[in-house]
Amino acid sequence: MLTVAVPVLITDALTWRCSSEQPARQALVTRGLLPLLAEGSARATDSDTTDEILAAATEHAKEMGYCTRGDCVVALHRIGNASVIKVVDIK
Numbered sequence: 001m002l003t004v005a006v007p008v009l010i011t012d013a014l015t016w017r018c019s020s021e022q023p024a025r026q027a028l029v030t031r032g033l034l035p036l037l038a039e040g041s042a043r044a045t046d047s048d049t050t051d052e053i054l055a056a057a058t059e060h061a062k063e064m065g066y067c068t069r070g071d072c073v074v075a076l077h078r079i080g081n082a083s084v085i086k087v088v089d090i091k
Helices: 022-027 046-064
Strands: 002-005 009-011 016-018 034-037 072-079 082-089
Touching: 002 022, 002 046, 022 034, 046 072, 046 082
Parallel strands: 002 034
Antiparallel strands: 009 016, 072 082
16 A cells, blocks of 8 residues: 655744654554655645645556556545545546
8 A cells, every 4th residue: 555645844934844754654664555755845725735746646656556547546635624535546
């Protein structure tokens, strides 16, 4: 199972920094999880960033042979405080 860890951009109004890759490393402990560390983003909306990351993750999964065209992928993620489940057709 491909697991995508997205670092969080943190600001104190003067500087920006990115959270660590610790969640991706922790995924290595669980059998069957293949961690992928995504790029952080400073987009205004979470949904735009999530769609971009989901597209990049499915493209990576196709390149690695985890899925092929015509497959369906279940994506679990958060937008703000809401948990979202998406079923994505691989094209």
